Amino acid sequence: MTDPDRPGATPTHRTPLPPPRTGGRYRIAVVCLGNICRSPIGQVVLTEHVDRAGLSDRVEVVSAGTGGWHVGHPMDRRAATVLTAHGYDASQHRATQFEATWFDEHDLVLAMDGSNHADLTDVAPGGDVSRLRMFRDFDPRADDGDRDVPDPYFGDEDGFGSVLATVERTAAALVAALEAELGRG
Ligand code: 4NP
Numbered sequence: 001m002t003d004p005d006r007p008g009a010t011p012t013h014r015t016p017l018p019p020p021r022t023g024g025r026y027r028i029a030v031v032c033l034g035n036i037c038r039s040p041i042g043q044v045v046l047t048e049h050v051d052r053a054g055l056s057d058r059v060e061v062v063s064a065g066t067g068g069w070h071v072g073h074p075m076d077r078r079a080a081t082v083l084t085a086h087g088y089d090a091s092q093h094r095a096t097q098f099e100a101t102w103f104d105e106h107d108l109v110l111a112m113d114g115s116n117h118a119d120l121t122d123v124a125p126g127g128d129v130s131r132l133r134m135f136r137d138f139d140p141r142a143d144d145g146d147r148d149v150p151d152p153y154f155g156d157e158d159g160f161g162s163v164l165a166t167v168e169r170t171a172a173a174l175v176a177a178l179e180a181e182l183g184r185g
Pocket of ligand 1: 036039152
C-alpha cells in the first residue's frame with residue numbers, strides 16, 4: 001500500500017518547482033502578511049528539514065511579510081512558543097517586508113494564503129509569477145480547493161499548533177521535491 005503522506009510517494013507536489021537559477025544556492029522566500037506568525041514558522045521548519053536532508057549548502061530559506069507593520073520585531077510569542085515546544089529555535093527571527101525585487105533574487109516564492117498570493121501577484125515585476133507558488137501546493141494532504149495556511153493571528157493558540165502541523169508535513173514533501181529537482185549531490 002502506498003502511504004500518500006510519505007514524501008516522495010505518489011505525486012506530493014502537483015506543481016513543479018521552478019528550475020534553479022544558475023549559480024549559488026536555491027533561494028526560497030516564504031511569505032505571509034505580517035512575517036511574525038506563519039512565514040517565520042515556515043522558514044524555521046523548512047530550514048531544519050533542509051539541514052536534516054543535508055541540503056543546507058544548496059538551499060537557503062528566508063521569509064517576509066507583504067505588510068510592514070512588524071518590521072524588526074521578533075515572531076509572535078505564540079508562534080515562538082509552539083516552535084520551541086517542538087524543539088526549534090525561534091529566537092533569531094526579525095520581521096522583514098517583502099520587496100518586488102525579491103522575485104528576481106529568489107528561485108521560489110511561496111505564499112501562505114490566497115490573499116498573500118494576490119498581493120504578491122500585484123507587485124511581481126512585469127507580471128511574471130513563474131516563480132510564485134502556494135506553500136500548500138506541496139502539501140500531500142491539500143485537496144484541490146484548499147491551499148491556504150489559515151492566518152492564526154486573531155485566533156487562539158490552537159491555530160498555531162495547526163499551522164505547525166501543516167508546515168511540518170508540507171516541508172517534508174517540499175524537501176523531497178527539492179532533492180528530486182537539485183539531485184542528492
Ligand atoms: P502572519 O499573521 O501573516 O501569519 O504573520 C499576521 C500577523 C500580523 C497581522 C496579521 C496577520 N496584523 O494584522 O498585524
